[in-house]
Amino acid sequence: MIGVYRPGDSPLHRMPAGPKLVLLLFSIVAVTVFVRSPLEVLIAAVVVAGLFAVARIPWRVAIAQLRPLVWMLGLIAVFQVLITSPARAVVVCGVLVISVALAAVVTLTTRVTDLLDAVTRGLGPLRRVGVDPERIGLLLALAIRCVPLLAGIVHEVAEARRARGLHWSMTALVTPVLVRALRTADAMGDALAARGVDDA
Numbered sequence: 516m517i518g519v520y521r522p523g524d525s526p527l528h529r530m531p532a533g534p535k536l537v538l539l540l541f542s543i544v545a546v547t548v549f550v551r552s553p554l555e556v557l558i559a560a561v562v563v564a565g566l567f568a569v570a571r572i573p574w575r576v577a578i579a580q581l582r583p584l585v586w587m588l589g590l591i592a593v594f595q596v597l598i599t600s601p602a603r604a605v606v607v608c609g610v611l612v613i614s615v616a617l618a619a620v621v622t623l624t625t626r627v628t629d630l631l632d633a634v635t636r637g638l639g640p641l642r643r644v645g646v647d648p649e650r651i652g653l654l655l656a657l658a659i660r661c662v663p664l665l666a667g668i669v670h671e672v673a674e675a676r677r678a679r680g681l682h683w684s685m686t687a688l689v690t691p692v693l694v695r696a697l698r699t700a701d702a703m704g705d706a707l708a709a710r711g712v713d714d715a
Contacts, residue, residue: 519622519623520622520623520624520625520626520627521572521576521623521624523570523571523624525569525570525571525624526569527566527569527570527620527624528570528624528625530624531629531633532625532626532629532630532632532633533633533636533637535621535624535625535633536621536630536633536634536637539617539618539621542617543614543617543618546559546610546613546614546617547610547614550606550609550610550613551606552602552606553602553605553606553609555606556605556606556609556610556613557609559609559613560609560612560613560616563613563616563617563620564577566617566620567616567620570620570623570624572620572623572624576623577616577619580615580616580619580623581612581615581616581619583666584611584612584615587611588608588611588612591604591607591608591611592604592607592608595607595608627656630655631652631655631656632652634648634651634652634655635648635649635651635652636648638651638652657703664699665696668692668695668696668699669688669692672688672691672692672695673688675691676688
């Protein structure tokens with residue numbers, strides 16, 4: 516769900532990372548608070564689609580950002596229909612999709628280094644109360660790097676499962692993914708320790 520930066524010269528690409536992050540935060544809060552009907556979801560979705568068009572992001576890339584949400588949206592929609600109404604299910608799922616799409620627009624049009632620099636600068640005043648902005652920036656960088664890394668592990672294990680004819684075996688998927696994810700985490704921890712990053 517975290518897109519890889521796509522170079523470009525659109526207005527969104529040229530906007531500084533700090534204001535872009537602030538606008539992202541306010542946009543998600545506004546959508547969550549004010550969108551209350553399927554029609555408002557449609558209007559917000561058209562606006563977000565317009566942002567993708569302004570950024571000249573290909574539609575296949577935009578759709579790829581939302582594809583991992585399909586199963587989650589299905590579960591949420593069923594739950595909402597059972598306890599509320601179909602209209603409420605559309606609103607809840609729509610707000611989730613719009614929020615993820617907004618975040619995808621930001622990550623697709625902003626270099627990760629620019630995002631991390633903006634976060635580090637923004638948290639600078641919190642040094643007075645003991646917050647370490649560089650450490651938080653490092654955590655964000657690791658989180659951003661780990662999402663596509665974990666997705667790649669799941670894809671490779673799923674392909675290997677299919678090659679062995681174990682299409683529906685969750686054990687053949689979950690166990691290797693956990694083992695490889697833990698090994699990767701250990702390797703990253705060793706690499707960080709070797710570079711002087713510890714728990715101090």
